[in-house]
Amino acid sequence: MKTFCGRANPTTGALDWMEESEEYDYHQEIARSCYADMLHDHDRNEKYYQGIRAAVARVKARGEKVIVLDIGTGTGLLSMMAVTAGADFCYAVEVFKPMAEAAQCIVKKNGFSEKIKIINKHSTDVTVGPEGDMQMKANVLITELFDTELIGEGALPSYEHAHQNLVQKGCEAVPHRATVYAQLVESKLLWSWGQLQPMDVEGASLLPPPDVGRCAGAHSVCDIQLSQVSPHSFTPLGPLCTMFSVDFSKPVSSVFKSHSSQFVAQSGGRAQVVLSWWDIDMDPSGSIVCTMAPSWTYPQSKMWRDHWMQSVYFLSAERRVTEGEELSLTVCHDDYSLWYSLQSDSQQDPQTVVPPSRPCCTCQAHLVWTRPRFGELNDRRRTESYVSALRSVLREDSVCLGISDGSLLPVFAHMLGAKKVLEANSMKGGVQLLEIRPEQLTSNDLGAEQISVLMGEPYFSTSLLPWHSLFFWYCRTALAGLLRPNATILPSSATLHMMAVEFQDLWRIRAPCGTCEGFDVSPMDEMVQQSLDFRESREAEPHPLWEYPCRALTQSTAVMTFDFTQSVPQEPISSQGSLPFLRSGRCHGVALWMEYHLTDDITVSAGLIGPIKCIVKIKGECEWSRHRKQGVYFLRSPWESSGDGRAAVSYNFTFEPSSGDIKMDFSIKSQ
16 A cells, blocks of 8 residues: 655755655664664674573572563564573563564574564563463563663663563563763863854854853763774863663662762863763673773774764863862763763762753754754864855855855855845844745845855755755755846855775674574564665665774765756756776775865865875775765675776766655676
């Protein structure tokens, strides 16, 4: 059965009505689920297996039957581990129906159907009793309910309910315990993601609005691959603090709690950011530990995971600390999230201290701009490029219109002396706010004047893939009748670039597992591939590649050019060609990004940074912009390149003006 669905088109800005299969959302959810990442995480799987064996052995040593409750079973892997370790029966709970069905197939395929019951419910809906989902309460509780913040997927309420209703008192739990760690640091890089910073434009200081400067920001965690942030990018102001632990073998509460850790500042500086991660102990003794610590804390390890990363929290305001100062770092949590605050320990009475309330954005900026967007606006080098480009095109009689979300370009244009500037940015007496869509603008809205400079970064909050910013081109086309004949369009054009790459680890999220820790999980591989084949395998997906190291196996090349000085064409634009493999390695796919040509000699890249010769080194290592996500098109099967130039990746791109889509196809050809 098919239904008509309305979707906002991020490229054209139109509301597109299309006929979609009723299974579209189902397949999209599965295709982008990244379950394979967890199954490829050998360290996680091995530690769970060790912990499960130990827990089963402890229950058997007491002379009891081993009844397991596995909450969030996914593929059923942990339940199969438990039965293999000697468990008498497992109740495996999975709320996501497609995954529960896959788990049923996997359990049957591996011969465990008699000892594992798949329950397709949320654990809080599971019943116990002769007519219930479970015949009896469990004495071993196994879960994998964690996210980067530990509790963000509702782990605490689920544990709370399980202890009250589904497991026996004194049960064994795997994992047994989780511990949260945090470190206070000063970091110009990371702080640029939290607050809008002052900047200089033509010798004048541009300060954030007072309400933005005073805002405590959003409490939401910034989860990143902290291993890719160099330790040289921050200065620790204190030691790594143990903030709190949760014992999962005992009743757990989801009510508000706060925990403090006192320490002496190791060095002076500006307290701005808290770095945080957690460990899980799979056994009571703490001898089986799975850590989320970034790799620079244990350089010898090559472990990688994307389903659990590290957390960055921004203090509500930066404050200066001095070396030797006594400080208290406090973490608070409710049932789903954490937030941090800093106090001077010498100035507070522990009896009267009130735990800080959860930060709340009052300026709206933290609700509109993402963390990378803050970093982009605070990028001085990038700002200088736009200011230089504007300076070269502005005249005293310039009438400027800005087309971007939350951009500072109109403010820059006003400071550079433009006669009139219009945009969705407010600067008293200088920039006029127009709360109207570009295609609805009329001459009256412009004061009967024509636009001499149409400018954009371009940036739009609705953009997911790099080419979604071509919405600027569609806006320029809609405004053609309001432009002066010699109007300047900034940027004048954009180019789509591509490069074949070998990923260090990101390939795992799309790689089939086959066998995991000795269990056949191929039904899950088949389920994911079917959903990818439904549509997703023919599309690129967005990833911040600065977090995911890769090697260039080919040179980069511009494959399509979009001329913003002209309107969007009526006919499709096509591009074909090939790139020879110049380095040996395993090609997992193609990286794609946009570059914006502000003027003939000023270009801003949303992908590779700097000239290619400075970025693609002897080993082909790449450095990427931290501000935008790049596109990644994964090959269905990786290709082994010898690097002798005899094999090449062939490409075929087609830009469809009617939909704004860029259809792409890649293949490997060898001589």
